[in-house]
Amino acid sequence: RARVAVLISGRGSNMAALLYAAKSGNCPYEIALVAANDPDAAGLILAKAEGVPVFAQSHKGMKRGEFDVILDREIRNAGADYVALAGYMRLLSPEFVGKWKDRILNIHPSLLPRYKGLDTHERAIKAGDTVSGCTVHLVTAELDDGPVLGQTEVAILPGDTSDTLAARILFAEHQLYSRVLSDYVSRELDPDWLVEKVGELALALPETH
Ligand code: GAR
DSSP states (O other), X not given: XXXXXXXXXXXXXXXXXXXXXXXXTTOSEEEEEEEESSTTOTHHHHHHHTTOOEEEOOOTTSOHHHHXXXXXXXXXXXXXXXXXXXXXXXXXXXXXXXXXXXXXXXXXXXXTTSSOSSOHHHHHHHTTOSEEEEEEEEOOSSTTOSOEEEEEXXXXXXXXXXXXXXXXXXXXHHHHHHHHHHHHHHGGGOHHHXXXXXXXXXXXXXXXX
């Protein structure tokens, strides 16, 4: 099974959803590590109780790159092949993203490219939108950017507040993330994907004749 490190900063409900999906039958990934940039992140309690290795260190007083070197080391030591951001509220350094190219996924509570950043639900309601949702995407060095792997639309109801909308979108997040992560880590077993990769590799080789 593919090994996934989950990065959190707080509650960790998406981490829990990924973890319980991994514990159910036939899941193509397992959780190798839960790492937090805040030792008080509530999600750590659940991860520990479930017997998942955890790493927690505050990033305070450290440069972004410096902290990410430590994170990178911990993730590699855990033998992870993928990184899943789950409410990880800190931009990763370009060096880290470069090392894990196409191997970092993030979940964001809006229909990207709409509403990158914070306060997504409040902004969607204020704009008079009738639909919002959540997105799983590959991570690049830009905030909430990168190719979209999956989205779920969620209706905005009359009278919704950012809290009621957030709660409903969170349900959709929990369903979406493990499904998209499973499909994504399975792609390397797909013969078409392999053929494509071998083709790219052949094109990149220098001609020797
Ligand atoms: C989730 O709604 C997630 O989409 C969002 O933070 C929440 C974390 O909840 N992430 C972002 O806004 C990232 N830009 P959780 O800790 O319970 O998973």
